[in-house]
Every structure is written in structure tokens, then in C-alpha cells.
Amino acid sequence: MGTTDLCVISPATGVQVSKSGSHIAPGLPLGPAGPSGILKFVEITVNLLVLICVGASQASVAGFTSLGGFGSSFNLNWAYSPFEGTELQEVRELDMQFTQMRAPCVYGGVVFSLAAATLTLVFLIVGAKPIQQLRTGLLVGECAFSLLAGLAYLAAVGLYLHFVRQVNATEVCRRRERLYARRGYTSMNCAVQGGDAAVGLFGVVASCLYFASFVVCILAIRTVRAFQSRTAKAQHSPKGSVRDRSVRSHHAVHRTSESSHNVQALATLV
Template identity: 90%
Template sequence: MVNLLVLICVGAAQASVAGFTSLGGFGTSSFSLNSAYSPFEGTELQEVRELDMQFTQMRAPCVYGGVAFSLTAAALTLVFLVVGAKPIQQLRTGLLAGECAFNLLAGAAYVAAVGLYLHFVSQVNSTEVCKRRERLYARRGYTSMNCVVQGGDAAVGLFGVVAACLYFASFVVCILAIRTVRAFQSNMAKAQHSPKSSIRDRSVRNHHVASRTSESSHSIQALATLV
């Protein structure tokens, strides 16, 4: 669920800073307000369209990278969730070890990904394209198209950190699960070994008793012959 929230916030962050002339914020050059009121016209409109195109294209790696990363993490998490939904006697420590490694790597990757995402956004916001675009929109009273980290980008960072914390917590739970499965398997092995050993001991004791009985009967027969 947190992976999906990250995915939604990545798309929402891009759409919120797309501007008037970038359809959906994915770098298309269609003017989305042809039939409605537009604050720009003439050469100013053309300049805004070019700046919006450049800005959204500069942010495109954040979008596509964030979408691919969150979808991959969500898919792998679902795989481990489905495969691990078994009774304790059917769980294997190898599978749990793989899940532990995935949780640890996913948590570390989310920390790195959030840092890279915010760093890349800050770099794009510090470019001359963003500053020219901010000034052009500000002249028309649109102060939301500024060169600071937007709320959508902050939400991506927030949910990314939450996802990292959850993966690290899952790593700890997975280690405890491995210990529980090993203890269960050890107890099962002892329980299976214990009846066999008792049966073996009883057969050995019965053999000794039979040997002693046979020896005593031979002794009695020899004594009767002498008499």
C-alpha cells in the first residue's frame, strides 16, 4: 500500500507542476486549455509552452524512475507475501532468508531513492529554465509554479521514508520468523526421533531378556541331565 502511495504521489507531483501547456505533465506539447480561458497569448504563450516542455522533460527521469521503482518494489513484496502465506510446517528457511535479504535491500534502496529523488528535483528547480518559468507565471499571478520543492515531491519523500521503515521492520520480523521455524523444525525432529529410539531400546532390552532366558533354560536342562 505504501508503494502504491509513492507511485500516486510521483504522478501527482509531476501533474501539479506541469503548467498550462503540458498535458498531464509528461512532456507532451498539446495545449490543454485551447477551449478555455488562458492567461497567456501571443509570443508569451509560445515561450510558456517551450518552458513547460523543457521543465517537464527535465523532470521526466524522476517520474519514470519513481514509477518503475515503486512498481517493482510492490510486485516483489506481493510475491513474497503470497509465497510466505503458508503454515509454519511448510515454510522453508531458504525462502525466509531470501525475504530477509529483499527487505533489507528494499529498505536501503528506498532511503537512497528518496535522497536521489529530492536531490534531482532540487537540481531541476535551480536551473535557469525553472526560474524563467517561475517569473513568467508570477507575472500572471500564478505563484504555485515556483522553484521550490512542491508538496507532491515532499509526499514522495515522506512515503518513501515510511516504506523504508516498514521494510526494515519486516527484516527484523523475518529474522524472528527464521528462528521460530528453526525451533519448530528442531522440535519436530526430536519428536520424530524420540519414538524410534524408544522402540529400538525396547527391542534391545527384549533381545537381552530373551538371551538371558535361553541361557537359564540351557542351565536347567544341563542340571537335570546330571541329576
């Protein structure tokens, strides 16, 4: 059978001391902080949603003649197409120009969301340690990343929507809109699409999550520093060690006297 590691509280330092001699700060978790880990999981999920919405938005406005929405055209002679002849050629050219104009914000959104998700995953894995093994330098880096990521997401959302509105205001978009509307396809308009709005929404949510992670990280730094200071006091305070030993000795003597008293009482009854 395994032995049970009992804990007592040092009256000198207020630090919990296990039977094996290790110090445990009261009320501090021995594993990765729950709120921080949950926030990082949600941040990674929202980053992936931003990535999906960026791709879906580009695909939804690509048109009939742009493969995947990234400027590569293909011939629709083998498939159904509402356009024919010179009109088909004009639509193909406009689709390619439109998707190429949107390409910088699409590629930028994909790279930004992937980078944010990857760095968040790295901090999640590196920070998944017991509190005794956490270092304030790592937590400071995590706080800086969370703050910068929150600010960067706000700036990125603003730039993304501004760029989309600029592309939608071009003559290429207007001519394309008129050609598609002539065939009854009103979804290919020059307004901000639902996918672009979803990118902005999830981007703002991600920014709020990173700001919340920054606050949680600051609290974690204070907790770790308090734990380290209490542990250092308990290890380097001879007075506290003497008091701890005297308290344990007093408890042992008290239990021994109680046992002898019970034995004497039992002998008297017999």
C-alpha cells in the same frame, strides 16, 4: 460427527503430539505469521501512495501547456489561457523543457514503487503457508529483500529530492517561475512542492516498514528452525516415542481402573 484430534505433550521432547501422530510445536502458529502479513499489506499500500504522489507531483507542476505533465503539449486556443501570442509560445516551450527535465525522476519513481509493491505482494502470497510448510531458504530470501528494499528506499528518496532540487535550480525553472508569477500564478515556483515532499515522507515510512519486516523475518527464521529441530527430534528419537506410548498407556490404564472402581461402588450401593 467428526472426531476430535486430541493433543498430548511429549515429556521427552516437549513437543505437542496429536492423536493422529503429527507433531505441533507449542506456541507456534499454524498459518502465516500475523505481524509479517500485516507489515506486507501496509508496505504495499505505502508503495502505492508513493506512486500516486509521484504522479500527482508531476501533474501539479506541469503547467498549462503540458498534457499530464509528461512533455506532450497541446493547443489552448479552445480553452481559457492567461497567456497570449509570443508569451504563450514561450511558456509552452518552458513547460515542455521543465517536464522533460523532471521525467527521469518521475519514471524512476513509478518503476521503483511498482517493482517494490509487486515483489512484496509475491512474498506475501508465497509466504502464506502453514509453518510446517515454510522453508528457511524462502525466509532468507525475504529477509534479504526486506533489507535491500529498506536501504534502496532511503537511497531513492535522497536521489529523488536531490534531482528535484537540481531541476528547480536551473534557468528554465526560474524563467518559467517569472512568467507565471507575472500572471499571478505563484504556485509554479522553483521550491520543493508538497507532492515531492510527500514522496520523500512516504519513502522514509516505507523504508522503516521494510526494516521492521527484516527484523520480523529474522525472528520467523529462528521460530521455523526451532520447530523443525523439535519435530526431527520427536520423529527420530525412539526413547521419546516409547515414553509417549507409555504415558498414553498409563493414562488409559488409570482411566480404566477408575471406571471399574466406580462400577464397584455403584454395585455396593445398589
